[in-house]
Amino acid sequence: MASNEDKPAVKEEENVGSWKDAIFNPRTGEFCGRTAKSWGLILLFYLVFYAFLAGMFVLTIWVMLMTLDDYVPRYRDRVPHPGLVIRPKELDLLFNKSQPLQFNRHINTLESFLQDYNDTEQARNEVCVSGSYFDQDGEVGEQRKVCQFKRSSLSLCSGLSDSTFGYAEGKPCILLKMNRIIGLKPRGEPYVNCTAKREKPITIQYFPNEGRFDKMYFPYYGNKLHERYVQPLVAVKLLLRKEDYNTELTIECRIEGSNLRNNDDRDKFLGRVTFRVTVKE
Template identity: 25%
Template sequence: MADAGSGSGGGGAYMKREADRDNTFKTFVWNSQTNQFMGRTGASWFKIGVFYIIFYMFLAGFFAVMMTVFYQTLDTNFLPKYTPGGGGSLLRNPAMGFRPLPRQENVESTLIWYKNGDNADIKHWVESLNKFIGPYEGTSEVTSGQHVTDCHEDKLPQENEVCRFEDKWLKGKCQKAESWGFNRESPCIILKLNKMIRWEPDVYTSHDELPSNMPQSLQNIIKDYNSTEGKIPKMIWVSCEGENPADQEYIGPITYYPWQGFPAYYFPYMNTPGYLSPIVAVQFERPMSNVLINIECRAWAKNIVHDRQNRLGLVHFELLKD
Protein backbone atom coordinates (compact mmCIF):
# COMPACT_ATOMS: atom_id res chain seq x y z
CA MET A 1 0.00 0.00 0.00
CA ALA A 2 2.85 2.38 0.83
CA ASP A 3 4.54 1.68 -2.49
CA ALA A 4 1.37 2.37 -4.43
CA GLY A 5 0.81 5.63 -2.57
CA SER A 6 4.34 6.72 -3.26
CA GLY A 7 3.98 6.02 -6.94
CA SER A 8 0.72 7.97 -7.15
CA GLY A 9 2.27 10.90 -5.33
CA GLY A 10 5.29 10.92 -7.65
CA GLY A 11 3.08 11.01 -10.73
CA GLY A 12 1.06 13.89 -9.39
CA ALA A 13 4.18 15.92 -8.67
CA TYR A 14 5.43 15.38 -12.23
CA MET A 15 2.11 16.50 -13.73
CA LYS A 16 2.12 19.57 -11.49
CA ARG A 17 5.62 20.53 -12.68
CA GLU A 18 4.58 20.17 -16.33
CA ALA A 19 1.50 22.33 -15.75
CA ASP A 20 3.62 25.00 -14.04
CA ARG A 21 6.04 24.95 -16.99
CA ASP A 22 3.21 25.44 -19.48
CA ASN A 23 1.79 28.28 -17.45
CA THR A 24 5.21 29.95 -17.25
CA PHE A 25 5.69 29.81 -21.05
CA LYS A 26 2.17 31.12 -21.69
CA THR A 27 2.80 33.93 -19.26
CA PHE A 28 6.07 34.76 -21.08
CA VAL A 29 4.30 34.93 -24.43
CA TRP A 30 1.45 37.06 -23.09
CA ASN A 31 1.19 38.36 -19.55
CA SER A 32 -2.36 39.65 -19.16
CA GLN A 33 -1.60 41.26 -15.78
CA THR A 34 1.23 43.51 -17.12
CA ASN A 35 0.15 43.55 -20.82
CA GLN A 36 3.61 42.31 -21.88
CA PHE A 37 4.25 40.33 -25.05
CA MET A 38 7.37 38.14 -24.79
CA GLY A 39 8.62 40.14 -21.84
CA ARG A 40 8.09 43.63 -23.35
CA THR A 41 5.29 46.13 -23.34
CA GLY A 42 4.00 47.64 -26.58
CA ALA A 43 5.92 50.86 -25.92
CA SER A 44 9.14 48.90 -25.37
CA TRP A 45 8.69 46.96 -28.62
CA PHE A 46 8.01 50.24 -30.46
CA LYS A 47 11.19 51.85 -29.14
CA ILE A 48 13.44 48.90 -29.99
CA GLY A 49 11.80 48.58 -33.41
CA VAL A 50 12.48 52.25 -34.21
CA PHE A 51 16.09 51.84 -33.02
CA TYR A 52 16.80 48.88 -35.32
CA ILE A 53 15.08 50.54 -38.30
CA ILE A 54 17.30 53.61 -37.91
CA PHE A 55 20.39 51.42 -37.28
CA TYR A 56 19.94 49.31 -40.42
CA MET A 57 19.03 52.36 -42.51
CA PHE A 58 22.33 53.89 -41.43
CA LEU A 59 24.23 50.70 -42.36
CA ALA A 60 22.53 50.57 -45.77
CA GLY A 61 23.30 54.23 -46.40
CA PHE A 62 26.94 53.82 -45.35
CA PHE A 63 27.31 50.77 -47.66
CA ALA A 64 25.75 52.70 -50.57
CA VAL A 65 28.12 55.65 -50.07
CA MET A 66 31.18 53.37 -49.90
CA MET A 67 30.13 51.50 -53.07
CA THR A 68 29.63 54.82 -54.87
CA VAL A 69 33.11 55.98 -53.88
CA PHE A 70 34.57 52.62 -54.92
CA TYR A 71 32.95 52.68 -58.36
CA GLN A 72 34.37 56.14 -58.99
CA THR A 73 37.85 54.56 -58.96
CA LEU A 74 37.02 51.99 -61.65
CA ASP A 75 37.68 52.42 -65.36
CA THR A 76 34.61 51.91 -67.51
CA ASN A 77 36.84 50.18 -70.06
CA PHE A 78 37.79 47.57 -67.45
CA LEU A 79 41.39 48.76 -67.23
CA PRO A 80 43.23 48.42 -63.93
CA LYS A 81 44.12 51.57 -61.99
CA TYR A 82 47.86 50.88 -62.04
CA THR A 83 49.46 49.82 -65.31
CA PRO A 84 53.04 49.87 -66.69
CA GLY A 85 52.25 52.83 -68.92
CA GLY A 86 50.19 54.65 -66.34
CA GLY A 87 52.65 54.55 -63.45
CA GLY A 88 52.25 53.14 -60.00
CA SER A 89 52.64 49.52 -61.03
CA LEU A 90 55.46 47.18 -60.10
CA LEU A 91 54.60 45.00 -63.12
CA ARG A 92 56.89 46.44 -65.77
CA ASN A 93 58.32 43.35 -67.41
CA PRO A 94 56.23 40.90 -69.46
CA ALA A 95 56.49 37.19 -68.88
CA MET A 96 56.58 34.68 -71.71
CA GLY A 97 54.62 31.46 -71.97
CA PHE A 98 54.76 28.38 -74.16
CA ARG A 99 52.38 25.82 -75.62
CA PRO A 100 51.69 22.92 -75.50
CA LEU A 101 51.57 22.48 -71.75
CA PRO A 102 52.22 19.12 -70.08
CA ARG A 103 49.36 16.83 -69.15
CA GLN A 104 47.10 17.72 -66.23
CA GLU A 105 48.70 15.22 -63.88
CA ASN A 106 52.06 16.93 -64.49
CA VAL A 107 50.73 20.48 -64.53
CA GLU A 108 53.76 21.87 -62.67
CA SER A 109 56.20 20.26 -65.08
CA THR A 110 57.83 21.99 -68.05
CA LEU A 111 58.79 18.77 -69.83
CA ILE A 112 57.53 18.06 -73.35
CA TRP A 113 58.10 14.32 -73.67
CA TYR A 114 56.70 12.18 -76.46
CA LYS A 115 57.40 8.95 -78.31
CA ASN A 116 58.24 9.54 -81.92
CA GLY A 117 55.85 7.73 -84.28
CA ASP A 118 53.38 6.88 -81.52
CA ASN A 119 50.17 8.68 -82.53
CA ALA A 120 48.45 7.85 -79.25
CA ASP A 121 51.30 9.39 -77.29
CA ILE A 122 51.54 12.58 -79.35
CA LYS A 123 47.76 13.07 -79.36
CA HIS A 124 47.84 15.21 -76.20
CA TRP A 125 50.46 17.61 -77.60
CA VAL A 126 48.75 17.98 -80.98
CA GLU A 127 45.28 18.50 -79.53
CA SER A 128 46.62 21.04 -77.04
CA LEU A 129 48.10 23.13 -79.87
CA ASN A 130 44.96 22.70 -82.00
CA LYS A 131 42.86 24.07 -79.14
CA PHE A 132 45.23 26.98 -78.58
CA ILE A 133 45.28 28.01 -82.26
CA GLY A 134 41.47 27.83 -82.55
CA PRO A 135 40.77 31.56 -81.87
CA TYR A 136 43.30 32.53 -84.58
CA GLU A 137 41.34 30.74 -87.29
CA GLY A 138 39.13 33.01 -89.38
CA THR A 139 40.28 36.31 -87.86
CA SER A 140 39.30 38.21 -91.03
CA GLU A 141 35.81 38.43 -89.55
CA VAL A 142 34.52 41.28 -87.37
CA THR A 143 35.06 40.10 -83.79
CA SER A 144 32.90 41.24 -80.88
CA GLY A 145 31.89 44.40 -82.70
CA GLN A 146 35.49 45.50 -83.19
CA HIS A 147 37.14 45.73 -86.59
CA VAL A 148 40.05 43.38 -87.16
CA THR A 149 42.48 45.19 -89.42
CA ASP A 150 45.74 44.45 -91.20
CA CYS A 151 48.62 46.28 -89.56
CA HIS A 152 52.22 47.11 -90.39
CA GLU A 153 54.74 49.65 -89.17
CA ASP A 154 53.23 52.41 -91.30
CA LYS A 155 49.63 51.47 -90.51
CA LEU A 156 48.98 51.20 -86.79
CA PRO A 157 45.61 50.22 -85.35
CA GLN A 158 43.22 53.03 -84.53
CA GLU A 159 41.08 53.26 -81.42
CA ASN A 160 38.85 50.19 -81.04
CA GLU A 161 40.80 48.35 -83.73
CA VAL A 162 42.91 45.24 -83.29
CA CYS A 163 45.64 43.88 -85.53
CA ARG A 164 44.94 40.66 -87.32
CA PHE A 165 46.97 37.53 -86.67
CA GLU A 166 46.06 34.47 -88.71
CA ASP A 167 47.00 30.87 -88.19
CA LYS A 168 47.79 30.49 -91.90
CA TRP A 169 50.85 32.70 -91.44
CA LEU A 170 52.54 29.80 -89.68
CA LYS A 171 54.56 27.78 -92.17
CA GLY A 172 56.73 24.68 -92.33
CA LYS A 173 55.53 21.90 -90.06
CA CYS A 174 54.13 24.39 -87.55
CA GLN A 175 50.58 23.96 -88.80
CA LYS A 176 47.48 22.12 -87.74
CA ALA A 177 47.51 20.07 -90.94
CA GLU A 178 51.07 18.92 -90.18
CA SER A 179 50.27 17.89 -86.59
CA TRP A 180 52.72 20.59 -85.54
CA GLY A 181 55.64 18.43 -86.59
CA PHE A 182 55.21 15.92 -83.77
CA ASN A 183 54.68 13.11 -86.26
CA ARG A 184 57.69 14.21 -88.34
CA GLU A 185 60.41 14.36 -85.65
CA SER A 186 60.35 18.16 -85.89
CA PRO A 187 58.14 19.38 -83.02
CA CYS A 188 56.87 22.96 -82.91
CA ILE A 189 56.49 25.01 -79.75
CA ILE A 190 54.40 28.19 -79.69
CA LEU A 191 55.58 31.21 -77.71
CA LYS A 192 53.54 34.21 -76.57
CA LEU A 193 53.98 37.19 -74.28
CA ASN A 194 51.58 37.55 -71.38
CA LYS A 195 49.15 40.45 -71.73
CA MET A 196 50.14 43.61 -69.88
CA ILE A 197 47.80 46.56 -70.29
CA ARG A 198 49.47 49.72 -71.66
CA TRP A 199 52.92 48.13 -71.80
CA GLU A 200 54.88 49.17 -74.90
CA PRO A 201 58.21 47.71 -76.04
CA ASP A 202 61.25 49.94 -76.35
CA VAL A 203 62.64 48.32 -79.50
CA TYR A 204 66.16 48.33 -80.90
CA THR A 205 66.57 50.85 -83.73
CA SER A 206 70.28 50.34 -84.41
CA HIS A 207 72.65 47.39 -84.27
CA ASP A 208 74.83 49.51 -81.95
CA GLU A 209 72.10 49.17 -79.30
CA LEU A 210 72.15 45.36 -79.28
CA PRO A 211 73.21 43.90 -75.92
CA SER A 212 76.36 41.84 -75.75
CA ASN A 213 74.56 38.81 -74.31
CA MET A 214 72.18 38.56 -77.26
CA PRO A 215 72.91 35.37 -79.28
CA GLN A 216 75.27 36.09 -82.15
CA SER A 217 72.94 34.42 -84.64
CA LEU A 218 70.15 36.86 -83.75
CA GLN A 219 72.54 39.81 -83.84
CA ASN A 220 73.52 38.79 -87.38
CA ILE A 221 69.89 38.68 -88.49
CA ILE A 222 69.22 42.16 -87.08
CA LYS A 223 72.41 43.56 -88.65
CA ASP A 224 71.39 42.10 -92.03
CA TYR A 225 68.10 44.00 -91.82
CA ASN A 226 70.01 47.14 -90.95
CA SER A 227 72.36 46.80 -93.92
CA THR A 228 69.92 45.60 -96.61
CA GLU A 229 66.79 47.58 -95.76
CA GLY A 230 68.37 50.54 -94.01
CA LYS A 231 66.40 50.04 -90.81
CA ILE A 232 65.61 47.42 -88.23
CA PRO A 233 62.00 46.19 -88.00
CA LYS A 234 60.23 47.38 -84.85
CA MET A 235 60.17 44.02 -83.18
CA ILE A 236 60.39 42.27 -79.85
CA TRP A 237 62.96 39.73 -81.00
CA VAL A 238 62.95 36.10 -79.86
CA SER A 239 65.78 33.61 -79.50
CA CYS A 240 65.76 29.99 -78.37
CA GLU A 241 68.90 28.14 -77.34
CA GLY A 242 70.06 25.13 -75.39
CA GLU A 243 70.81 26.23 -71.85
CA ASN A 244 74.09 24.34 -71.58
CA PRO A 245 76.83 23.47 -74.09
CA ALA A 246 75.53 19.89 -74.35
CA ASP A 247 71.97 21.17 -74.94
CA GLN A 248 73.24 23.49 -77.68
CA GLU A 249 74.87 20.51 -79.37
CA TYR A 250 71.73 18.35 -79.24
CA ILE A 251 69.08 20.96 -80.06
CA GLY A 252 69.73 21.11 -83.82
CA PRO A 253 68.55 23.77 -86.32
CA ILE A 254 65.70 26.09 -85.33
CA THR A 255 63.22 27.95 -87.55
CA TYR A 256 60.76 30.64 -86.46
CA TYR A 257 57.32 31.42 -87.97
CA PRO A 258 55.98 33.83 -89.08
CA TRP A 259 58.75 36.10 -87.72
CA GLN A 260 61.55 35.72 -85.23
CA GLY A 261 59.71 37.93 -82.80
CA PHE A 262 56.57 39.90 -82.02
CA PRO A 263 55.91 43.03 -84.14
CA ALA A 264 55.68 46.15 -82.00
CA TYR A 265 52.41 47.30 -83.61
CA TYR A 266 50.54 44.64 -81.63
CA PHE A 267 51.31 46.64 -78.50
CA PRO A 268 50.12 48.12 -76.23
CA TYR A 269 47.38 45.75 -75.22
CA MET A 270 44.31 47.79 -74.18
CA ASN A 271 41.77 45.08 -73.41
CA THR A 272 40.07 45.79 -76.74
CA PRO A 273 37.52 43.08 -77.62
CA GLY A 274 38.81 40.77 -80.34
CA TYR A 275 42.49 41.25 -79.51
CA LEU A 276 44.70 38.20 -80.07
CA SER A 277 48.26 38.10 -78.82
CA PRO A 278 50.89 37.66 -81.55
CA ILE A 279 52.63 34.30 -81.42
CA VAL A 280 55.89 32.80 -82.60
CA ALA A 281 56.04 29.15 -83.65
CA VAL A 282 59.47 27.63 -83.03
CA GLN A 283 60.26 24.53 -85.08
CA PHE A 284 63.01 22.30 -83.76
CA GLU A 285 63.96 20.61 -87.02
CA ARG A 286 66.22 17.79 -85.88
CA PRO A 287 66.51 17.56 -82.08
CA MET A 288 68.53 14.62 -80.83
CA SER A 289 66.43 11.60 -79.83
CA ASN A 290 66.55 9.98 -76.39
CA VAL A 291 68.23 13.02 -74.86
CA LEU A 292 66.69 15.51 -72.44
CA ILE A 293 67.32 18.97 -73.93
CA ASN A 294 66.99 22.05 -71.71
CA ILE A 295 65.76 24.99 -73.76
CA GLU A 296 65.52 28.66 -72.90
CA CYS A 297 63.69 31.20 -75.08
CA ARG A 298 64.15 34.92 -74.50
CA ALA A 299 62.30 38.04 -75.61
CA TRP A 300 64.52 40.98 -76.55
CA ALA A 301 63.76 44.70 -76.20
CA LYS A 302 65.50 47.52 -74.38
CA ASN A 303 62.89 47.51 -71.59
CA ILE A 304 62.74 43.74 -71.11
CA VAL A 305 64.78 42.40 -68.20
CA HIS A 306 65.96 38.80 -68.09
CA ASP A 307 65.91 37.05 -64.73
CA ARG A 308 66.12 33.25 -64.62
CA GLN A 309 65.17 32.99 -60.97
CA ASN A 310 61.97 35.01 -61.37
CA ARG A 311 61.36 33.94 -65.00
CA LEU A 312 61.30 37.49 -66.31
CA GLY A 313 61.51 38.03 -70.06
CA LEU A 314 62.16 34.36 -70.77
CA VAL A 315 60.69 30.88 -70.60
CA HIS A 316 62.31 27.52 -69.87
CA PHE A 317 61.15 24.06 -70.90
CA GLU A 318 62.64 20.66 -71.63
CA LEU A 319 62.22 18.59 -74.78
CA LEU A 320 62.58 14.81 -74.81
CA LYS A 321 61.88 12.82 -77.98
CA ASP A 322 62.04 9.04 -77.56
Protein backbone atom coordinates in the same frame (compact mmCIF):
# COMPACT_ATOMS: atom_id res chain seq x y z
CA MET B 1 -4.54 22.13 8.07
CA ALA B 2 -2.97 21.10 4.76
CA SER B 3 -1.13 17.88 4.69
CA ASN B 4 2.50 17.60 3.65
CA GLU B 5 1.38 15.71 0.55
CA ASP B 6 -0.29 18.90 -0.80
CA LYS B 7 2.89 21.05 -0.60
CA PRO B 8 4.83 19.48 -3.53
CA ALA B 9 1.79 19.92 -5.80
CA VAL B 10 1.51 23.62 -4.89
CA LYS B 11 5.22 24.16 -5.46
CA GLU B 12 5.01 22.42 -8.85
CA GLU B 13 2.12 24.71 -9.87
CA GLU B 14 4.16 27.75 -8.85
CA ASN B 15 7.14 26.59 -10.96
CA VAL B 16 4.90 26.07 -13.99
CA GLY B 17 3.37 29.51 -13.49
CA SER B 18 6.80 31.15 -13.21
CA TRP B 19 7.97 29.48 -16.43
CA LYS B 20 4.87 30.61 -18.31
CA ASP B 21 5.22 34.14 -16.95
CA ALA B 22 8.80 34.26 -18.27
CA ILE B 23 7.40 33.74 -21.79
CA PHE B 24 4.28 35.85 -21.46
CA ASN B 25 3.10 37.63 -18.34
CA PRO B 26 -0.64 38.36 -18.66
CA ARG B 27 -0.58 40.74 -15.68
CA THR B 28 2.03 43.14 -17.20
CA GLY B 29 1.63 42.22 -20.87
CA GLU B 30 5.33 41.45 -21.16
CA PHE B 31 6.63 38.98 -23.73
CA CYS B 32 10.07 37.51 -22.95
CA GLY B 33 10.55 40.20 -20.32
CA ARG B 34 9.64 43.20 -22.53
CA THR B 35 6.46 45.09 -23.28
CA ALA B 36 5.19 45.58 -26.82
CA LYS B 37 6.43 49.19 -26.76
CA SER B 38 9.92 48.07 -25.72
CA TRP B 39 10.04 45.48 -28.49
CA GLY B 40 8.82 48.04 -31.00
CA LEU B 41 11.54 50.52 -30.06
CA ILE B 42 14.24 47.85 -30.31
CA LEU B 43 13.02 46.69 -33.74
CA LEU B 44 12.84 50.31 -34.93
CA PHE B 45 16.41 50.95 -33.75
CA TYR B 46 17.81 47.93 -35.58
CA LEU B 47 15.78 48.75 -38.69
CA VAL B 48 17.23 52.26 -38.81
CA PHE B 49 20.71 51.03 -37.90
CA TYR B 50 20.92 48.37 -40.62
CA ALA B 51 19.28 50.65 -43.17
CA PHE B 52 22.02 53.18 -42.43
CA LEU B 53 24.74 50.51 -42.87
CA ALA B 54 23.20 49.33 -46.15
CA GLY B 55 23.02 52.91 -47.38
CA MET B 56 26.67 53.52 -46.51
CA PHE B 57 27.67 50.32 -48.32
CA VAL B 58 25.74 51.24 -51.47
CA LEU B 59 27.13 54.79 -51.39
CA THR B 60 30.70 53.49 -51.04
CA ILE B 61 30.29 51.08 -53.96
CA TRP B 62 28.74 53.85 -56.09
CA VAL B 63 31.60 56.26 -55.34
CA MET B 64 34.15 53.56 -56.18
CA LEU B 65 32.43 52.71 -59.48
CA MET B 66 32.38 56.39 -60.43
CA THR B 67 36.18 56.44 -60.25
CA LEU B 68 36.59 53.47 -62.63
CA ASP B 69 37.05 53.58 -66.38
CA ASP B 70 35.05 51.12 -68.47
CA TYR B 71 37.94 50.65 -70.87
CA VAL B 72 41.22 51.09 -68.97
CA PRO B 73 42.08 49.75 -65.48
CA ARG B 74 42.76 52.55 -63.03
CA TYR B 75 45.81 50.93 -61.46
CA ARG B 76 48.27 49.13 -63.73
CA ASP B 77 51.58 49.72 -61.98
CA ARG B 78 51.71 46.19 -60.56
CA VAL B 79 51.87 44.58 -64.03
CA PRO B 80 54.34 46.72 -66.00
CA HIS B 81 55.98 43.80 -67.80
CA PRO B 82 54.35 40.84 -69.57
CA GLY B 83 54.77 37.19 -68.80
CA LEU B 84 55.70 34.64 -71.45
CA VAL B 85 53.49 31.58 -71.93
CA ILE B 86 53.54 28.58 -74.24
CA ARG B 87 51.12 26.45 -76.20
CA PRO B 88 50.50 23.57 -75.71
CA LYS B 89 49.92 24.79 -72.19
CA GLU B 90 52.07 22.12 -70.57
CA LEU B 91 55.46 22.59 -69.00
CA ASP B 92 56.27 18.87 -69.31
CA LEU B 93 55.93 17.50 -72.84
CA LEU B 94 56.47 13.74 -72.96
CA PHE B 95 55.50 11.67 -75.99
CA ASN B 96 56.61 8.88 -78.30
CA LYS B 97 56.92 10.17 -81.86
CA SER B 98 55.80 6.82 -83.30
CA GLN B 99 52.59 6.72 -81.21
CA PRO B 100 50.14 9.42 -82.38
CA LEU B 101 47.81 8.80 -79.45
CA GLN B 102 50.45 10.27 -77.15
CA PHE B 103 50.77 13.59 -78.99
CA ASN B 104 47.37 14.04 -80.67
CA ARG B 105 46.10 16.12 -77.77
CA HIS B 106 49.01 18.54 -78.25
CA ILE B 107 48.18 18.82 -81.94
CA ASN B 108 44.51 19.44 -81.18
CA THR B 109 45.44 22.13 -78.65
CA LEU B 110 47.62 23.95 -81.17
CA GLU B 111 45.07 23.66 -83.96
CA SER B 112 42.28 25.00 -81.76
CA PHE B 113 44.46 27.84 -80.51
CA LEU B 114 45.37 28.91 -84.06
CA GLN B 115 41.80 29.16 -85.33
CA ASP B 116 41.71 32.91 -84.69
CA TYR B 117 44.94 33.22 -86.69
CA ASN B 118 43.57 31.58 -89.82
CA ASP B 119 44.36 33.62 -92.90
CA THR B 120 40.66 33.96 -93.72
CA GLU B 121 40.02 35.46 -90.28
CA GLN B 122 43.02 37.75 -90.36
CA ALA B 123 42.17 39.04 -93.84
CA ARG B 124 39.49 41.15 -92.11
CA ASN B 125 42.18 43.01 -90.16
CA GLU B 126 44.58 45.78 -91.17
CA VAL B 127 47.82 45.42 -93.09
CA CYS B 128 50.12 47.46 -90.85
CA VAL B 129 53.56 48.99 -91.23
CA SER B 130 56.18 46.66 -89.81
CA GLY B 131 58.53 48.10 -87.21
CA SER B 132 56.22 50.92 -86.06
CA TYR B 133 53.76 51.16 -83.18
CA PHE B 134 50.12 51.13 -84.28
CA ASP B 135 48.90 54.08 -82.23
CA GLN B 136 45.22 54.87 -82.69
CA ASP B 137 42.93 57.68 -81.66
CA GLY B 138 39.19 57.30 -81.47
CA GLU B 139 35.96 58.30 -79.81
CA VAL B 140 35.00 56.89 -76.43
CA GLY B 141 33.91 53.29 -76.95
CA GLU B 142 35.04 53.18 -80.58
CA GLN B 143 36.62 49.88 -81.63
CA ARG B 144 40.33 49.99 -82.45
CA LYS B 145 41.74 48.35 -85.56
CA VAL B 146 43.81 45.18 -85.43
CA CYS B 147 46.96 44.31 -87.37
CA GLN B 148 47.01 41.07 -89.29
CA PHE B 149 48.92 38.11 -87.89
CA LYS B 150 48.38 35.18 -90.22
CA ARG B 151 49.21 31.68 -89.05
CA SER B 152 50.93 31.09 -92.38
CA SER B 153 53.74 33.35 -91.11
CA LEU B 154 54.61 30.54 -88.68
CA SER B 155 55.77 28.48 -91.67
CA LEU B 156 56.69 24.93 -90.60
CA CYS B 157 54.92 25.46 -87.26
CA SER B 158 51.67 26.79 -88.73
CA GLY B 159 50.04 23.38 -89.00
CA LEU B 160 49.33 24.07 -92.69
CA SER B 161 52.23 22.25 -94.35
CA ASP B 162 52.58 19.76 -91.48
CA SER B 163 49.34 18.96 -89.67
CA THR B 164 51.25 17.28 -86.82
CA PHE B 165 53.31 20.42 -86.01
CA GLY B 166 56.49 18.34 -86.16
CA TYR B 167 55.46 15.93 -83.40
CA ALA B 168 55.29 12.93 -85.72
CA GLU B 169 58.92 13.45 -86.79
CA GLY B 170 60.17 14.13 -83.29
CA LYS B 171 60.78 17.83 -83.96
CA PRO B 172 57.95 19.48 -82.03
CA CYS B 173 56.77 23.07 -82.37
CA ILE B 174 56.10 25.24 -79.34
CA LEU B 175 54.16 28.49 -79.67
CA LEU B 176 55.02 31.43 -77.41
CA LYS B 177 53.12 34.63 -76.70
CA MET B 178 53.31 37.52 -74.28
CA ASN B 179 50.49 38.28 -71.88
CA ARG B 180 48.37 41.27 -72.83
CA ILE B 181 49.09 44.55 -71.08
CA ILE B 182 47.06 47.61 -71.99
CA GLY B 183 49.18 50.39 -73.45
CA LEU B 184 52.41 48.36 -73.51
CA LYS B 185 54.94 49.72 -76.01
CA PRO B 186 58.18 47.75 -75.61
CA ARG B 187 61.31 49.66 -76.51
CA GLY B 188 63.93 48.13 -78.76
CA GLU B 189 63.26 45.06 -80.89
CA PRO B 190 61.88 42.30 -78.63
CA TYR B 191 62.63 38.77 -79.75
CA VAL B 192 62.57 35.28 -78.26
CA ASN B 193 65.77 33.42 -77.49
CA CYS B 194 65.60 29.79 -76.35
CA THR B 195 68.42 27.69 -74.99
CA ALA B 196 68.76 24.14 -73.72
CA LYS B 197 70.09 23.88 -70.19
CA ARG B 198 72.89 21.47 -70.95
CA GLU B 199 76.44 21.58 -72.25
CA LYS B 200 75.61 20.44 -75.77
CA PRO B 201 73.19 22.88 -77.48
CA ILE B 202 70.31 21.89 -79.73
CA THR B 203 69.31 23.45 -83.03
CA ILE B 204 66.22 25.66 -82.87
CA GLN B 205 64.25 27.35 -85.65
CA TYR B 206 62.16 30.47 -85.05
CA PHE B 207 59.10 31.67 -86.94
CA PRO B 208 58.52 34.45 -87.91
CA ASN B 209 62.09 35.28 -88.86
CA GLU B 210 64.43 35.68 -85.87
CA GLY B 211 61.55 35.12 -83.45
CA ARG B 212 60.64 38.80 -83.26
CA PHE B 213 57.53 40.42 -81.79
CA ASP B 214 56.88 43.21 -84.27
CA LYS B 215 56.08 46.66 -82.84
CA MET B 216 53.03 47.00 -85.05
CA TYR B 217 51.08 44.75 -82.66
CA PHE B 218 51.47 47.30 -79.87
CA PRO B 219 49.86 48.99 -78.03
CA TYR B 220 46.90 46.88 -76.93
CA TYR B 221 43.80 48.91 -76.03
CA GLY B 222 41.90 46.45 -73.85
CA ASN B 223 39.28 43.78 -74.34
CA LYS B 224 36.37 46.17 -74.91
CA LEU B 225 38.14 48.42 -77.41
CA HIS B 226 40.22 45.70 -79.08
CA GLU B 227 37.81 42.79 -79.35
CA ARG B 228 39.44 41.23 -82.42
CA TYR B 229 42.99 41.64 -81.13
CA VAL B 230 45.23 38.58 -81.17
CA GLN B 231 48.68 38.51 -79.65
CA PRO B 232 51.68 38.12 -81.94
CA LEU B 233 53.23 34.68 -81.77
CA VAL B 234 56.67 33.20 -82.03
CA ALA B 235 56.96 29.55 -82.99
CA VAL B 236 59.94 27.54 -81.78
CA LYS B 237 60.75 24.33 -83.63
CA LEU B 238 63.11 22.00 -81.78
CA LEU B 239 65.24 20.23 -84.38
CA LEU B 240 66.03 17.24 -82.23
CA ARG B 241 68.35 14.50 -83.43
CA LYS B 242 68.44 10.82 -82.60
CA GLU B 243 70.88 11.38 -79.74
CA ASP B 244 68.43 13.87 -78.19
CA TYR B 245 65.65 11.30 -77.88
CA ASN B 246 64.79 9.50 -74.64
CA THR B 247 66.36 12.34 -72.66
CA GLU B 248 64.59 15.07 -70.73
CA LEU B 249 65.57 18.41 -72.23
CA THR B 250 65.03 21.57 -70.22
CA ILE B 251 64.41 24.56 -72.48
CA GLU B 252 64.34 28.17 -71.31
CA CYS B 253 62.95 30.91 -73.53
CA ARG B 254 63.40 34.61 -72.79
CA ILE B 255 62.31 37.90 -74.29
CA GLU B 256 65.48 39.71 -75.30
CA GLY B 257 66.36 42.95 -77.06
CA SER B 258 64.02 45.28 -75.18
CA ASN B 259 63.26 46.88 -71.84
CA LEU B 260 60.96 43.99 -70.86
CA ARG B 261 62.17 42.25 -67.71
CA ASN B 262 63.18 38.60 -67.89
CA ASN B 263 65.27 38.06 -64.76
CA ASP B 264 62.91 38.50 -61.82
CA ASP B 265 63.57 35.66 -59.37
CA ARG B 266 60.18 36.23 -57.75
CA ASP B 267 58.29 35.43 -60.96
CA LYS B 268 59.70 32.71 -63.20
CA PHE B 269 57.19 33.54 -65.96
CA LEU B 270 57.97 37.25 -66.19
CA GLY B 271 59.54 37.67 -69.61
CA ARG B 272 60.61 34.04 -69.66
CA VAL B 273 59.33 30.49 -69.46
CA THR B 274 61.01 27.15 -68.78
CA PHE B 275 59.61 23.84 -69.96
CA ARG B 276 60.78 20.26 -70.38
CA VAL B 277 60.56 18.08 -73.48
CA THR B 278 61.12 14.34 -73.69
CA VAL B 279 60.74 12.65 -77.07
CA LYS B 280 60.84 8.88 -77.19
CA GLU B 281 61.13 6.61 -80.19
